[in-house]
Amino acid sequence: MVKLRILASEEEGTLQRTIFEFSKRNIEIERLLYSHEGDHALLHITVKSDADAIKVLKPLRKIHGVIEVQNSGREEEAETGRNRMPMTPQEMLG
Amino acid sequence: MRGAKVLVNTLKEQGAKLLFGIPGGANLAIYDELHESGLRHILTRHEGGAVHMADGFARVTGTPGICLGTSGPGATNMITGLGTAYLDSSPVICMTGQVSTKMMGNDAFQESDSFDMMIPVTKSNFKLRSPDDIPAVFTKAFAVATSGRFGPVAIDIPSDTVSSEFTGEACLPAQFAEHVPQVKGRIADAVAMLNSASRPVLLVGGGAKWAKCGESVVELAEMLGAPMVTTVMGKGAVPEDHPLSMGTTGMHGRRSSARIMEEADVVLAVATRFSDRTTGKTSDFIPKAGVIHIDIDNAELGKNVRNVIGLTGDCAVIVQTLKSMLRNSAGARSGWTARAIAMKSYCQCDFNILESPLKPQKVIHELSRLLPDNAILTTDVGQHQMFAAHFFEASGKRKFITSGGLGTMGFGLPAAMGAKVAEPGTKVVCLTGDGGFQMTFGEFATAVENNIPVFVVVINNGSLGMVRQFQKQFYNNHLFAVDYSKSPDFVKFAEAMGGAGVTVERESEVAEAIRAGLSSSVPFVADMRVDINEDCLPMTPPWTGRNGTIYGRCKWRDISDGEIANFGK
Structure with missing residues (x-):
């Protein structure tokens, strides 16, 4: 498990957009903690693997209203790796 | 002053001259202010058309295209257009009406949660809560859309925020612009890699158009002796x-x-996101090359192609910087350059095909031959789009506008209209298919009504051609739900709308039809009745890699490795 720390403005839409970046990439959110830090929202989002965290890190930083994204590191070892199957020809055709 | 007036004033302050849209119950206060605003408004037939028009306008001008719809279905109709603009990084400002803040959440008439629905298809979006927010939100929206990597921004506007009085203050635009580094990354490594390359290639993506760095890219290619x-x-x-x-x-x-x-051995990728349609099977993609990847969006670096030397920043600045740091080494690579030119020369196949039934390639050939050097060609999505991408020569200052990311059928005509409005003196041609044309051809009436004389070339094979091709090639020729047994007569359609047109069935009629379309003072349709069995080839299915290319008429089908080895010698 890998935890991401996301500091964002509380402007409407920023938090929704943050969550959508995970679902857009088919990354499951294992745990979500929400709190405040000063005038900002602080999210701790746990995902399964480093690969998931790497995939979403830079897109999160692009969001208007997101101030800082940090990979807080591994919470615990993932039980199993993600065995993503290679795409079928039909999937590749789009 | 009521909010709607402030909104219109803010649009003007941002440089707006026109907008595309449709009024409805929830945005009437804005329309009431537009009435005497001096802004040009183009009343479209569908909100989706309004977004595509704004998108086409943006792609030609490089400045935001603006569109306006009402709440509920008005807003949901705009989502595809926003997705199209988002995938192709086009700065569209999309305003939607909304039920009043007091009614929100009551499932009021024409209420939809358009704010949340638009999140995944916009760079950013905002919801007004008070008239006092208007200057800041709109200024921010324009800044976000046009700074960093461009993209569409939507603003949801509850009716009471524009119908009630504004009591706030103006704001400064500069505070919202996205910071873009001049050049961030391993520039020295990139320079060393390019200087030491034997066989450099420049891969140029859509971002180069937004960055307006085409001329610099050409100069860089000439310095390096590198094919583009x-x-x-x-x-x-x-x-x-x-x-x-x-x-x-x-x-x-x-x-x-x-x-x-x-x-x-080195690929300098300029402002491309290495989409799957570009790379195909990734293990076969540029197998021998080190990659230098320039992009304004840091998130693109390493996303689809890994192990790159990444340079983030304004591509125009980065290309200029590289030019200033690289030595002119074209002479040392004359053999490589000659090889590239020989390959290109071999690839100039004769597609002035005189066969009957009419072939799509012949139409593209004549468009390449007859369009002015500064013409704008928009396409829809499907076979005709790929025929044009392959065969149409975007020479000189021609512009090629297409929905490459989302692949939105129905984009071509409204995008052409937006382009024509942006450059009324330029010939604008929409190349479309009979499938795509029928998705948005209601906007042809908009073109006639607003004196937007676009020329529509319909590659009409009575079918969803690319889907048909896939069914033939990859689904055991199970042709199903793909042919239109009955379509309107597109020429009669054009005439009924107040435009003009011509039907073309023979190759000998193509050139004359194109000349007629280019000289028409009203929107014009050339209905090119083409061979339903002509597939768009060559094609390399993404799972096969280069060994699986389906060649069709392509000359590379029969060439031997020995002959290829001798190119340029």
């Missing part, structure tokens, strides 16, 4: 009549472009 290959989105960034310009690569690209990429 474009993605479909990058087509038109560099003139395709330049000797080093190889044309498009990718699933339906030129074999010469693919081959030169395969042989490259």
Whole structure:
């Protein structure tokens, strides 16, 4: 498990957009903690693997209203790796 | 002053001259202010058309295209257009009406949660809560849309925020612009890699058009003696009549472009996101090359192609910086340059096909021959789009506008209209298919009504041609739900709308029809009745890699490795 720390403005839409970046990439959110830090929202989002965290890190930083994204590191070892199957020809055709 | 007046004033302060849209119950206060605002308004037939028009306008001008719809279905109709603009990084400002803040959440008439629905298809979006927010939100929206990587921004406008009085203050635009580094990354490593390259290639993507760095890219290619290959989105960034310009690569690209990429030892990728349609099977994609990837969006670096030297920043600045740091080494690579030119020359197949039934390639050939050097060609999505990407020559200052990311059928006509409004003095041609045309052809009436004389060339094979091709090639020829047994007579349709048109069934009629379309003072349709059995080839299915290319008429089908080895010698 890998935890991401996301500091964002509380402007409407920023938090929704943050969550959508995970679902857009088919990354499951294992745990979500929400709190405040000063005038900002602080999210701790746990995902399964480093690969998931790497995939979403830079897109999160692009969001208007997101101030800082940090990979807080591994919470615990993932039980199993993600065995993503290679795409079928039909999937590749789009 | 009521909010709607402040909104219109803010649009003007941001440089707006026109907008595309449709009024409805929830945005009438805005329309009431537009009435005497001096802003031009183009009343479209569908909100989706309004977004595509704004998108087409933005792609031609490089400045935001603006559109306005009402709440509920008005807003949901705009989502596809926003997704189209988002995937192709086009700065569209989309305003939607909304039920009043007091009614929100009550499932009021024409209420939809358009704010949340638009999140995944916009760069950012906002919801007004008070008239006092208008200057800041709109200023921010324009800044977000046009700074960093461009993209669409939506603003949801509850009716009471524009019908009630504004009591706030103006704001400064500069505070919202996205910070873009001049050049961030391993520039020295990139320079060393390019200086030491034996076989460099420039891969030019759509971002080069937004950055307006095509001329600099050409100069860089000339310095390096490097061939330039474009993605479909990058087509038109560099003139395709330049000797080093190889044309498009990718699933339906030129074999010469693919081959030169395969042989490259260094690829300098300028503002491309390496989409799956460009790379195909990634293990076969530029197998021998080190990659330098320039992009304004840091998130693109390493996303689809890994182990790159990444340079983030304004591509125009980065290309200029590279030019200033690189030595002119074209002479040392004359053999490589000659090889690229020989490959390109071999790829100039004769597609002035005189067969009957009429072939789509013949139509593209005549468009390439007859369009002015500064013409704008928009396309829809499907076979005709890939025929154009492959065969149409975006020479000189021609512009090529297409929905390359989302692949939105119905984009072509309204995008052409937006382009024509942006450049009324330029010939604008929409190349479409009978499927795509029928998705948005209601906007032809908008073109007539607003005196937007676009020329629509319909590659009409009575079918969803690309889907048909896939069913033939990959689904055991199970042709199903793909042919239109009955479509309107497009010429009668055009005439009924107040335009004009001509039906073309023979190759000998094509040139005359194109000349008629280009000289028409009213919107014009050339209905090109083409062979339903002519597939868009060559094609490299993404799972096969280069060994699985389906060649069709392509000359590379029969060439031997020995002959290829001798190119340029």
